[in-house]
Amino acid sequence: MGRTICVVGLGKIGLPLAVQCAGKGHRVLGADTAPLVVRQVNDGQAPFPGEADLPERLKLAVTAGQLTAHSDTSAAVAEADAVLVAVPLLTGEDDQPDFTLLDAATRAVAAGLRPGTLVGYETTLPVGTTAGRLAGLLAEGSGLRPGADFALVFSPERVSSGRVFADLRRYPKLVGGIDERSTRQGVEFYREVLDFDPRPDLPRPNGVWALGSAEAAEFAKLAETTYRDVNIGLANQFARYADRIGVDLAEVIEACNSQPYSHLHQPGVAVGGHCIPVYPRLYLAGDPTATVVEAGRVANLAMPEYAVGRLADALGGLTDRAVLVLGAAYRGGVRETAYSGVFPLVAALRAAGARPYVADPLYDAAELTALGLPPHRGEPVVAAVVQADHAEYRTLGAADLPGVRVLLDGRRVTDPARWAGVRRIVLGA
The missing domain is CATH 3.40.50.720 (NAD(P)-binding Rossmann-like Domain)
Structure with a gap:
């Protein structure tokens, strides 16, 4: 039986990831704050052009009932056993990280979070953000304990616009959790939702690579x-x-x-x-x-x-x-x-x-x-x-x-x- 997965942020990274998960037989709830994006996705229309294979794969996922889009992030999270956050972290005029969007998305996730859920961040982050800032926001908003009541991992996107599906197959998926249990659950999850091309040039087999911590995974992407x-x-x-x-x-x-x-x-x-x-x-x-x-x-x-x-x-x-x-x-x-x-x-x-x-x-x-x-x-x-x-x-x-x-x-x-x-x-x- 497949999972119920909530993907928060249906942009150029989040939407292909949601479609990928749906294509593996999982029920996917996409969440986005833009009403137009929600309508387009539910109509099976890609909200942006130029992503190879996305229009066809999105249409198939929506028609099959595997993917639906929602504007209420907390409600979608409440139905999910795994949550992936793909909301961008930008920098402000002072070149410092601007957490406005990511913090808002995290608080919305926290409001719907249930015990036993896996939460994964795909957004590139400064080292220490997952275990520090985001874990605290999730705990504060949910009343749950990171690691004990829900698993928390960082797994950076390593794809480029226009070829997301190909890059998901091509490059190892790096996963680091806030504790060993979180890392283990994160590795198991990504093995279920991704496919990998063989890479004979890699030091170890292509696939999901467990890193020692969320900080190591954050560091690797940066x-x-x-x-x-x-x-x-x-x-x-x-x-x-x-x-x-x-x-x-x-x-x-x-x-x-x-x-x-x-x-x-x-x-x-x-x-x-x-x-x-x-x-x-x-x-x-x-x-x-x-x-x-x-x-x-x-x-x-x-x-x-x-x-x-x-x-x-x-x-x-x-x-x-x-x-x-x-x-x-x-x-x-x-x-x-x-x-x-x-x-x-x-x-x-x-x-x-x-x-x-x-x-x-x-x-x-x-x-x-x-x-x-x-x-x-x-x-x-x-x-x-x-x-x-x-x-x-x-x-x-x-x-x-x-x-x-x-x-x-x-x-x-x-x-x-x-x-x-x-x-x-x-x-x-």
Whole structure:
């Protein structure tokens, strides 16, 4: 007999996870505070585009009666024997964690929590948050004892938008509880709801990996993502040096990575998305003395302004010059603008006196305007900056932007042969 599972937060992580659990034969109650999302899910419609296999699998789960969505989180939790929380933890203007949404969701979970329930957090957290802050809120709101009356685990999502189902199969599921009993129950649960592809390259078999504690699982998620930010920061520093000395960094990186001890990432005009710009700040919230982590963040945050500086040098200034930013999304093929580099790029262009415009094949003019971005409606421009590595930009050329004198390709995605007669700048080349 299957479980009754409540998934709190039906966003880009929570909804695919709910569908995955339903597909394994469990009864799933999705909870979300957005009425429109609840209606769409109950109609079998994905509330957001771009997630592979989600529309089909969601429709099947809803039609089969395995998945229903609810606006009353506490009532849904009261029916469940397992609760998964996938509500995001953001950072505020001071770069510190903003627990407003997560605390509210946790209090709603606590109000419906029953003895014997397993509670798992998938949201990336500062180390110590599960056993400290969240366990306390759950105990306060439910009158139950964490570990004794209900199991509590942290199991970080390790997936990317657009390929969540594939990533759930591909990567080991890390689980750490507030005590041994919680960890054991968490491991058993995830083995029931997930499928795994074989991975011969792993030190132990693919599947659910028990970590020694919730803190270890929290640390693992922050460490793997912070590593990427620091690595990109280093590549961006290398790119700026390569620009000064006239060396092609791509050639250097290829040479370095030809042996197994170098794993240099690629430089870029900006680092965006829900994860890489945010999670180093969550790490620093617990370890503010981590100077290497801070330096990586600083290096990456400086890239949009640096790119605009390169553009200004090439044009002899940007005052009253029209510049097109290609790509509002934070990465190619993903209709998502969270922490996208488009925002600091537009700000830096305006600060330099330019008149910026934005175009993106995934967004229309009205949507760009709603994001606070000036849409390009065919106005002539003298320069363009590639911000997102959309596949469409591989075939873009000078003929598509008459009058463009300079192209700054911040993602190394354009074809040089298509830009004859235009000065093409690549970071680190």
